[in-house]
Amino acid sequence: xxxxxxxxxxxxxxxxxxxxxxxxxxxxxxxxxxxxxxxxxxxxxxxxxxxxxxxxxxxxxxxxxxxxxxxxxxxxxxxxxxxxxxxxxxxxxxxxxxxxxxxxxxxxxxxxxxxxxxxxxxxxxxxxxxxxxxxxxxxxxxxxxxxxxxxxxxxxxxxxxxxxxxxxxxxxxxxxxxxxxxxxxxxxxxxxxxxxxxxxxxxxxxxxxxxxxxxxxxxxxxxxxxxxxxxxxxxxxxxxxxxxxxxxxxxxxxxxxx
Amino acid sequence: xxxxxxxxxxxxxxxxxxxxxxxxxxxxxxxxxxxxxxxxxxxxxxxxxxxxxxxxxxxxxxxxxxxxxxxxxxxxxxxxxxxxxxxxxxxxxxxxxxxxxxxxxxxxxxxxxxxxxxxxxxxxxxxxxxxxxxxxxxxxxxxxxxxxxxxxxxxxxxxxxxxxxxxxxxxxxxxxxxxxxxxxxxxxxxxxxxxxxxxxxxxxxxxxxxxxxxxx
Numbered sequence: 374x375x376x377x378x379x380x381x382x383x384x385x386x387x388x389x390x391x392x393x394x395x396x397x398x399x400x401x402x403x404x405x406x407x408x409x410x411x412x413x414x415x416x417x418x419x420x421x422x423x424x425x426x427x428x429x430x431x432x433x434x435x436x437x438x439x440x441x442x443x444x445x446x447x448x449x450x451x452x453x454x455x456x457x458x459x460x461x462x463x464x465x466x467x468x469x470x471x472x473x474x475x476x477x478x479x480x481x482x483x484x485x486x487x488x489x490x491x492x493x494x495x496x497x498x499x500x501x502x503x504x505x506x507x508x509x510x511x512x513x514x515x516x517x518x519x520x521x522x523x524x525x526x527x528x529x530x531x532x533x534x535x536x537x538x539x540x541x542x543x544x545x546x547x548x549x550x551x552x553x554x555x556x557x558x559x560x561x562x563x564x565x566x567x568x569x570x571x572x573x574x575x576x577x578x579x580x581x582x583x584x585x586x587x588x589x590x591x592x593x594x595x596x597x598x599x600x601x602x603x604x605x606x607x608x609x610x611x612x613x614x615x616x617x618x619x620x621x622x623x624x625x626x627x628x629x630x631x
Numbered sequence: 632x633x634x635x636x637x638x639x640x641x642x643x644x645x646x647x648x649x650x651x652x653x654x655x656x657x658x659x660x661x662x663x664x665x666x667x668x669x670x671x672x673x674x675x676x677x678x679x680x681x682x683x684x685x686x687x688x689x690x691x692x693x694x695x696x697x698x699x700x701x702x703x704x705x706x707x708x709x710x711x712x713x714x715x716x717x718x719x720x721x722x723x724x725x726x727x728x729x730x731x732x733x734x735x736x737x738x739x740x741x742x743x744x745x746x747x748x749x750x751x752x753x754x755x756x757x758x759x760x761x762x763x764x765x766x767x768x769x770x771x772x773x774x775x776x777x778x779x780x781x782x783x784x785x786x787x788x789x790x791x792x793x794x795x796x797x798x799x800x801x802x803x804x805x806x807x808x809x810x811x812x813x814x815x816x817x818x819x820x821x822x823x824x825x826x827x828x829x830x831x832x833x834x835x836x837x838x839x840x841x842x843x844x845x846x847x
Binding site for chain 1: 676744746747749750751752753755756764768769
């Protein structure tokens with residue numbers, strides 16, 4: 374982060390919820406994450422943007438260890454990420470994840486998709502889990518679809534179910550890996566609206582997205598990544614009106630004028 | 632054709648038939664359980680288990696079944712392992728078929744999109760939960776067709792047990808031959824019996840396929 378001084382907009386007093394310390398990762402010869410340092414405080418909404426291949430999805434996925442890292446440390450809620458096993462499974466339950474391709478369980482109904490994690494992982498009694506699931510489905514606006522299978526829903530509906538499924542675990546932080554990139558344009562807003570609501574409710578969120586409107590309106594902080602580095606980070610207003618780095622200026626000029 | 636109903640021939644035939652069914656059913660059960668376990672090993676994150684699964688498949692799938700029967704029937708007793716001939720036959724046939732079941736299930740697992748397992752893991756499911764609650768149920772449907780081939784081959788492979796002192800259908804044929812009956816008549820009845828078993832297995836799998844087709 375030599376190119377830009379870091380202006381941390383978060384209050385120094387609050388203990389950070391997610392901390393990445395000098396994280397590095399390689400895919401063979403490709404250095405996808407280079408010396409990543411990042412602190413995310415409780416209730417903060419961090420939006421990751423940048424050109425494709427810049428490492429933003431990878432970064433997002435390292436936080437619940439769907440991607441392993443080569444060096445550095447990641448802690449969530451003060452605890453370092455454990456190695457593969459029961460301990461890691463427990464931690465993953467605290468970190469919600471929403472994928473680009475929804476990844477709803479195709480052989481389960483919508484309701485069952487939201488119930489299964491609560492029952493099997495959190496050991497919540499089934500009636501209570503179903504009640505929670507129906508509330509959440511109602512909240513994301515797909516309550517009427519509870520008994521259908523995922524394939525019977527539109528992309529936007531599926532993604533909202535996926536958000537409900539993650540929320541059912543009562544996570545401390547939610548990761549969104551390009552949640553609207555696989556959606557038809559008319560469905561993007563219904564998903565972003567749910568995410569905006571979530572942000573307004575104080576959920577800690579890490580969002581990889583190409584939706585600059587969402588970044589502007591919902592983010593506390595925008596991180597701009599390129600070539601595996603966090604090149605620039607700032608408040609959305611400052612970033613979008615006056616980007617400091619050439620990479621960011623170049624990127625914004627390409628996406629904001631069409 | 633009529634010899635079957637002379638003397639005690641029918642009883643011998645019936646006992647052989649039942650023995651073949653018993654041997655096949657037990658071997659199928661062992662193959663299914665062991666094969667599923669081996670498939671889980673082969674996709675597990677633990678290198679030792681993966682190596683074990685690969686080694687098992689390589690060894691058992693590439694060894695002639697007759698040799699496996701030899702190894703089990705004559706190799707285990709000197710090591711102090713003593714079972715009935717039937718149990719030895721079940722071990723050989725089950726262990727052999729398990730290697731095929733393993734590969735069929737593994738191919739099924741590979742047809743389930745990776746995102747399904749990632750979603751399961753991101754909810755905090757363990758490897759075992761991910762496999763049994765999310766991946767295997769979805770693999771089941773694609774696996775049925777090749778699996779039926781494996782389990783149709785199994786009763787026919789069980790004929791080798793006849794050479795290792797198990798009184799099954801094929802050894803009944805040997806007795807009939809020794810008694811001097813027409814070879815065509817004998818094989819007609821034996822073939823009918825195997826056909827009946829295979830057809831039953833095939834019908835069962837077709838039933839499963841139609842049942843699972845509704846889900847989703």
